[in-house]
Amino acid sequence: MKRIVYREWLLQPQRYWGLLAILAAVIAIGGLSALYMEHHGHWVTGMTNSVVWGTPHVFAVFLIISASGALNIASIGTVFDKKVYKPLGRLSGLLAVALLIGGLLVLVLDLGRPDRLLVAMTTYNFSSIFAWNIFLYSGFAAIVIGYLWTMAERKGNYLQKPVGTFAFLWRLALTTGTGSIFGFLVGREAYDTAILAPLFVVMSFAYGLAIYMLVLFYTFDADGRPIGPAMLKRLKNLLGLFVSAVLYFTLIYHLTKLYGAKNADIETFLLISGGLYTGLFWVGWILIGGLLPLGIIYHPELSQRRDWIVAACAMVIVGGLAAMYVIIVGSQAYPQEMFPGYTVIQFGAPGDIGGQVASYYPSFPELLLGLGGVGVALLITAVGVRVLQFLPESLADRDVDPHATVRSSA
Amino acid sequence: MAEVMTKGVLLALLAAVLGVGSAAYAEEVGDFVLPSSKAAAVKNCVEPTEYMRRNHFELIRHQRDKTVYGGIRGTSHSLSGCVSCHVGYDDTGAPVEIDAEGQFCRSCHAYASVEMNCFDCHATVPRGESWNHEVAAAHAHITGSALMGPTAAER
Amino acid sequence: MNHETESMNQGRRDFLGAAAGVSAAAVAPGVFLHTPVANAAPRTDPVTDVHRWGLLVDTSKCADGCTACVDACDTENGLNLQAKPHGQDELKWENQHAVWIRKVKLQDNLTGHVTNLPLMCQHCEHPPCVDVCPTGASFKRADGIVMVDRHTCIGCRYCMMACPYKARSFIHEQVDHKLTRAPRGKGCVESCNLCAHRLDSGDVSTACAEACSAEGHQALIFGDLKDPMGPLRQALAKTPSRQIRQDLGLNTGVRYAGI
Incomplete structure (x- = not known):
């Protein structure tokens, strides 16, 4: 059996610091925007x-559900014992924590009142799903950091399976909780349905994996690490599965709403007459985020090519934001x-x-x-892979081939 | 809540330092009561002055929960009572915002360098109050002074 | 269907009423001394569930074009002191400044009949805004008034997402002028509190109901939902009324006749 060797990210210093500088600038601008909004009040938004809830929440919820989705790769390796995914586990954990933060x-x-964050951390109303989520989020970060330790430290290896399983269950709870923030709102027609929880779970699978793949490809290309075609095929097929699941749950969500006559109006709005929102639904969510990536992923030729798979991942992310x-x-x-x-x-009054x-x-x-939030997630990832051994040296097929592992350990 | 508590602790520490450090300081602190305010005319605050200097926030905070959750407003420890008694007046008889430069709350908090955010939401001058004067009346019997009617600006 | 829901709610009300009576008797017999609250003195005991404040809106008496209740609320609660931030779009500001009560005009899709009504916080017995608030800042007072504790509100707006009545407003701007009785500041959420400051000083009225009566419309009746002899219960006994979004089973404290 070939041992998997992890190495710090060996990007040339100029490129690395250049990347950090760009991310720092994005974060600084985001921070200044927050200060501006807080100083004047939300009327400037x-x-x-x-x-x-506006654009910040679009990004925040997207990043949070992607965080739990990014952990999936590690879960597949640990919880479901797919040996091929083992080398991918550490980056998966890091990305999960980074996206969540x-x-x-x-x-x-x-x-x-962001200045009252301490109030939010110390005064809880346990009937609030939002309050549960505060626990789910902070617990997620803690558990994943522990999980990373069991992956990286030989003494902790034996704990990897139980901790990994716990992390997997926790992430399911987290995304269910995030979906329920919306799903349990009885007062709004588009929400008020439990299917939003599983919809958010499958969305997290797809978006988290898409982000994971882009980060993996970028970091590997940047310092010349190989990714074998079999590995690539595995990842893109997994993405195809998740994207199909998103489409399926989206269909069920709308069918559920369409079936009840009382929801006919909101469905007309979302699907036909909603202008920008209808456009974003069909073009963004369904076409760019679903059908086009699926077309690429299952295309006999395009699906062999890395740049097309990158494009599919990017589309899934754009579709996710939509x-x-x-x-x-x-x-x-x-x-x-x-x-x-x-x-x-x-x-x-009129307005x-x-x-x-x-x-x-x-x-x-x-x-x-x-x-800025995206910048923070990427900065944490960039620093993490640089200073610690998160990335495997090679994902070439001969290095990760499960059959080889089975033979040598037998 | 914790933020408030932290502030409370800081304030208490500060008060302790002031108290232990020197009695002379305490005299200076007393100077922040404005001559134009109703407070200047009464012997002491709703509690002994020394106690108020160190613990006023505890009292206000306690009262705040009683008011918000219990609906009890007419007691002597309410913030509106503080404002109505301690607010200063300018030459025209108009009240001056109590958190403005040189005014009662601001001066002392600046002196003690303790952050104060009551007035993010609360009125800085007695304004549009009817029951607020009943608060003042409640104060009056504690402080032993006669009931003071609303000023021109308050009406 | 509606009948069934209503009877269930009625059962629940009866049960709660009985429970409230028992607990009040057990906890503080003295409380009953204060039951006739219209003694115009500031209260000294915490509010209890002996009372549950509410409103009846008779939409047939609510006049088209009349905004007396809205204006009175604005003055009473300092809402008219909010200033449009410099350079802000007029229409956007209409949707950003705080509104506690608004006039709504409806037309029946089938019959074309036009109905006017004031809409404010419905003071639910089971308020969704209270359920969702992460810090517990959104709460229901013992006497049924749903309100926000500004000292613990972090401005997340989840309560606004949850409210079925669009009753809540977020303070989008720096507030320079405010009344002593109505604190208000940037970054917190607020809504109608049934003029709690009046009730707390022994004055059983709300600005909106008072203004409506002054106009001679009598479309708004304020009172105690737990006092069978009181004006509100008497009016409710005479007129058929319902709750907005009755299907949600929130048992609102504000009832409507004629819709």
Whole structure:
């Protein structure tokens, strides 16, 4: 059996520091945006009393569910004993923690009173799914760090399976919790369905894997480490499976809503008449985030080519952001139905939107804050792989071939 | 909550240092009561002055929960009582924001360099109050002074 | 169907009423001395569940174009002191400044009948905003008033996501002018509190109901849902009423007649 050798990321110093500088700049701009929003108040953003969660939440939720999805690779290796995935485990854990921190930062910096974070950490209302999520998130970070230790430290190796299994169950709970933040909101037509929880779980699988693959390809290319065609095929097939699952759950979500006559209006809005949101749904969520990547992944020729697979991953990510935008912003823009059978002619003052679709335009500070969170996640990853041994030296097929392992250990 | 507690602890520590350090300091601190405020006319605050200097925030914080959750507003430890008694007035008889430069709350908090964020939300001058004067009346019997009517600006 | 829900709610109300009575009697017999609260004195005992404050809106009496309740609320709770930040778009500001009560005009899709009504926090018995608040800042007072403890509100807006009535507002801007009785500051969420400051000083009224009466409409009746002899229960006994989003089973403290 060939031992897997992990090495720090050996990118040339200029390139490495250049990368860090760019990420630091992105983070600094995000931080300044947050300060600007906090100093003036949220009126400088596109958010209103109708659309109360905006672009920061799109990024935050995307990053958080991607975090749990990124851990999947490690879980497949440890929990499901797929030996080929073992060398991928450490990066998977690192990326999970990094994405989670990035997402949480965005979420926290968008609070009306970010200075009261300590209040949020010390005063809990246990009937709030949000409060559970605070535990799920911080617990996730702690467990994954422990999991990384069992992977890296020989003395801890024997704990890898139990800790890995626990981490896997925890991540399922985390994404279920994140989906439930929306799914259990009875007052809004687009939410109020338990299927949002499993939908978020499969979304996390797809988005987390897409991000993982892009980071893997970039880091490996940058210092010339090989990735074998069999490994590539495995990863892209897995992505294909997850993307199909997202499409399937999306279909079920809409069928559930369509079946009840009372939800016909919200479905018309999301699927036909919602303008930007309808466009983002069909073009972003379904086409770019689903059908096109599937087309590439299962195309006999394109699927052999690394750059096309990279494109498929990027599309899944873009589609994921579009999906989050539709789920988070689109669902709020649609007016809450309080009076079935009535048309709301007037709802407060003219701009005080209630009976009609609320307008929302993302402002630059919101967008930059969201990108800052992405920057934080990538910076943590970049520093992590540089200073610690997260990346395997080679993912060439002969180095990770499971058959070889089986033979030598027999 | 913890933030508030941290601040409370800091304040208590500071007060302890001031108290132990020198009695002369305490005299200076007393100077922050503005001559134009109602407080200047009464002998001492709702509790002994020394006690108030160190513990006023504990009292306000305790009262705050009673007010928010229990609806008890008419007691002597309410923030609105502090403001109505300690707010200074300018030459025209208009109240000056109590957290403004040189005013009661600000001066002492600047002196003690303790952050104060009550006035992020709370009114800095008595404003539009009817029951607020009842608060002042409640103070009046504690402090032994006569009930003071609302000033022109408050009406 | 509706009938069934209503009877279930009624059962629940009866049960709770009985429970409240028992607990009040057990805990503090003295409380009953305070039951006639209209003695215009600030309260000295914490609020109890002997009372549950609520409103009845008779939509047939709510006049088209009248904004007396909204204006009164704005003045009472300092909402009219909010200033549009310099350079902000007028319409966007309409949707960003705090609104506690708004006039809603509806038209029946089938019959074309037009109905006017004021909409504010419905003071649910089972408020979704309280369930979802991560810090417990959104809470229900013992006397049924749903409100926000600004000292622990972190401004996450999850309560606004959860509220079925769009009753809550986030303070988007720096607030320079505020009333002593109505604290308000950037970054927290707030909503109608049934003029709690009035109730706490012994004045059983709300600005909106008072203004509506002053206009001669009597479309808003404020009172104690637990006092069978009180004006609110008397009015509720005479008029058929329902809850907005009755399907959610929240048992709101604000009831509507004529929709």
